[in-house]
Amino acid sequence: MPLPAPQPRRQINTRETRFRCFLRDDGLWDVEGELIDTKAELFTIRNERSWQPGEPIHHMLIRATVDSAKVVQEIAVSMEAYPHGICPQAMAHMQRMVGCTMAGGWRKAIDQHLGKAQGCTHIRELLFNMATAAFQGMERGRAEAAPDETPAYLGTCTAWDISGPVVAREFPLLYRPLAKP
Known part of the structure; x- marks a missing residue:
């Protein structure tokens, strides 16, 4: 069922997210998330830099390795593109998520360990949805x-x-x- 026709407009921003789930040979699961933001027009952040149309402003990747109970065993994060030079400092805090479970209370654990200035808004957005991606991937069928x-x-x-x-x-x-x- 398509959306109704929009009013006249021009595209400004595109956010793409992708989630994948892999069963590893050792029985653990890798859940990966990726986020890419691009602008349709030249975009400049004062005192930082400018981005050409289509050039990623945000490009972030996460891999969480979980066991069959969805407990995070390992976590890796990469920031391929980011708007501020200080952004990569947020990656160090990601290790706080090891031992957390991608089930009830997942969002609360993210907020507790990575909330506010302790982390990155975009990384948190990926993490929120990784639990659903894990569930979808790990569901072995009714x-x-x-x-x-x-x-x-x-x-x-x-x-x-x-x-x-x-x-x-x-x-x-x-x-x-x-x-x-």
């Missing part, structure tokens, strides 16, 4: 789930509403029809 185990995603969106038709079809034992008034 058929492999234990029959008595309730999948964590039930009840988290319209499609997986425990009173909805998808759950009724895919997980009839977990389906809970709405009570009639």
